[in-house]
Amino acid sequence: MIYITGDTHNDIDASNAATKNIRYCCKAQGVDYKDITNLIVLGDFGLPWYDCPVNENGIAPLNKSDAHLLKWYKEKPFTILAVMGNHDNYDMIQKLPEVEMFGSTVLKVSSNIFYLRRGVAYTIEGKSFLVLGGARSVDVAYRIPHRSWWEQETWTEDEKESLFTMLEKQGTSFDYVLSHTGPSAGIICADPSFASGEKQKELQEDATVSLNDRVDQIVSYKKWFFGHWHSDWGYENLAQARYVPLYHRGVVV
Secondary structure, three states, X not given: OEEEEOOOOOOXXXXXXXXXXXXXXXXXXXXXXXXXXXXXXXXXXXOOOOOOOEEOOEEOOOOHHHHHHHHHHHOOOOEEEEOOOOOOOHHHHXXXXXXXXXXXXXXXXXXXXXXXXXXXXXXXXOEEXXXXXXXXXXXXXXXXXXXXXXXXXXXXXXXXXXXXXXXXXXXXXXXXXXXXXXXXXXXXXXOHHHHOHHHHHHHOOOHHHHHHHHHHHHOEOOEEEEOOOOOOHHHHXXXXXXXXXXXXXXXXX
């Protein structure tokens, strides 16, 4: 069983992946916590946050907070899969070893923690997922390049080209889409103020939103899950929602 939740921000919102919270959400959906085999975080996973050595087994944190959080996650009875967000250390992510999983490759943080790559299709527990990711940091003026902000949060043109080439070859039908920020239509669900003309223009200042809008026009799917907007609108409206923004709550698929 797959459980999907919102941003964890290193240890700031790690409670999103805490047993008590997951049990609560599972009970509300009529499923057993013990049946979870994979937990997906929709971006801003934030581990590792600090630079550290990397080997074939993953990261070896030097920072006490990262080391404690890694130990906490490694004690979980399921695999943790992270979508890339905007508050993620991309310099470290790019150093992680690639391993084969789910019909493609993922990036290994530890024995049970992996980053899903952007622009890649995966089959997880018999369900097809298109994984996107990234977003524009609106607080970049208050962050330090390569210490608390990374320009790789924005897709390169080569990444975009690779994505659309993959869609042409593999097809455009998926069970689910996973991203960090959403497409415009989904963001409006999380924050209706973006339905106005001027606010819609503001959304398009994020090149990742524009990319997601392009993808939304050409792919078919059951539901599109995303984080970033710190909204649980998708959890509260799951039955009828096509777009599912999540934060503290989680959804079982």
